[in-house]
Amino acid sequence: MTAILILFALFFILFLGVPIAITLGSISLFLMLMSDISPLMIPQTFYSVGDEFVLLSVPMFLMMSNILLKAGIGEDLFNFAQSWVGHYTGGLAIATVVSCAIFAAVSGSSVATAATISTVALPAMIQRGYHRNFTLGILAAGGTLGILIPPSIPMIVYAFVAEESVLSMFLAGIGPGIMLSIFFIIFAVIYVKFFNKEVQNVRSSKEERVINTKKGLPIIVMAVLMLGGLYAGIYTPTEAGGVGFMISLFYVVWKKRLDLKGFIDAGLDTMKTTVTVFIIIAGAKIFGKVISLYRIPQDISSFIVNNIDEKGMFILVVCITLLILGFIMETLSLILIMMPIFAISIKAMNIDIIWFGIIFTIMIECALITPPVGLNIYVLQSIGNANMSEIGKGVTPFVLIMLFAVLVIYFFPNIALYIPFKL
């Protein structure tokens, strides 16, 4: 009963538009006062979140993405991919997915990925006769690869609240990330072949290929440096962020791609995202502790265990909940509000927390592109002057592909778990 009341109050206050961090904090505070727990824990949690070296990877990776975004690296990457695959059926669509996937390996954010690639790919695709809805859909969906292919801000946050290793999460994302990219490409080729025949494919000359490869190669080297260094244990995720930030900064300064103003803007964007995310993390931590003092997750867990005896059913229920909430909420708040509630159930059901994290991440990718609320949608609205219904139509097949990917990973957990644990 208390559980229902608290959850009701939570969502009621959230829907009033009170900032998420403040909502979580205020409800916790109220519950603490009700049962004479000292609110000293609140500032302590804010302090300990800021004092966390692991979370420092969030601003570091954001800095790297923002610098590359402001420097217009997307163009190099897209031209590079296009010069190699442009002549195949649906060549530009393939190039879009490939360049999103590569950018995802140097960026931890889906918004940065979508924005970087869209600015070049959107006009190029429309000009060559790709349907507008399809183009918007593939760009929105391709952008979400940013959080599945490591580094990934939502994965850092997930690992932090689930008390798991960030590195394992990162490595577990590689397989599913590649798989999902391949699914997108297959769909794009089929779509162009049967429904969008009028598109022009572009064949590049040898010289163009050489020029574009020279421009695109540094980004690939950066991606390999980041992932390779992490995998080999040369640096921790936080240090990988710091190194990535510096390398990208040296690169854009050396190539004169970024002026001081762009650099300051990148810093400001990073700072704004970091603070808004960190206070929600702190709010969720406080909320998590307080509701477990009230035994809410335990009650939900025993309710779930008593009524759902199968892992598959549980995952299905979680996915449906996330899909529905995904329409109206955005990524990090989904993780941070749902994880304290689900955490104990996951352990009680004996579910691998890394594997669950990957499924969670893909569901969050859906949330990013399902209207009306989805960060990638806002990106395309501003870059492509698109309205909500165009994008909504465009993303529908991609949401279905993502759900299919969840299904595949459910039946073949090794797609995610092979690289971190069995290689």
Added chain:
Amino acid sequence: MDKIIKYSGYLASWLFITIGFIVFYEVIMRYIFNSPTIWVEEISRFLQIWATYLALTYSFHKKDFIRITFIYDKLSSHGQKFLDIISHIFIIFFSSVVVYYGWIIAKESFDVNRTSSSMLDLPAFISEVAIPLCFGFLLFRVIIEFINTIYSFFKS
């Protein structure tokens, strides 16, 4: 007031950039010169606390706090003001508690001279005091916004 907030935001973002430099420095020192530093991790955590909470007021000022605007966006500007007022009340209530208890923690550390349990032995006070100070700054900014919103709510 606007100027102070603007510069606090710039300062916060430069602090993050500084952290990037020193973390990079640490990796270089460790792998190329084989002499890991003792201060990088601790200093960067210290800077992170200040940078994060210093940016709090700036983000509020720029209306960047993450919230669910699903219903909010559908309302008239009058209705939005009403919801804003509710939000402000929540923020004022919550931040006051953080300021009060955060100050208790920082003051206690100051009184007993508590230090970080690490090689640098920094006083815990200098990073703990960031919480009440920065939330106090936020509180101040929100109260101004609250008064303005109420004023324009009843005027229209």
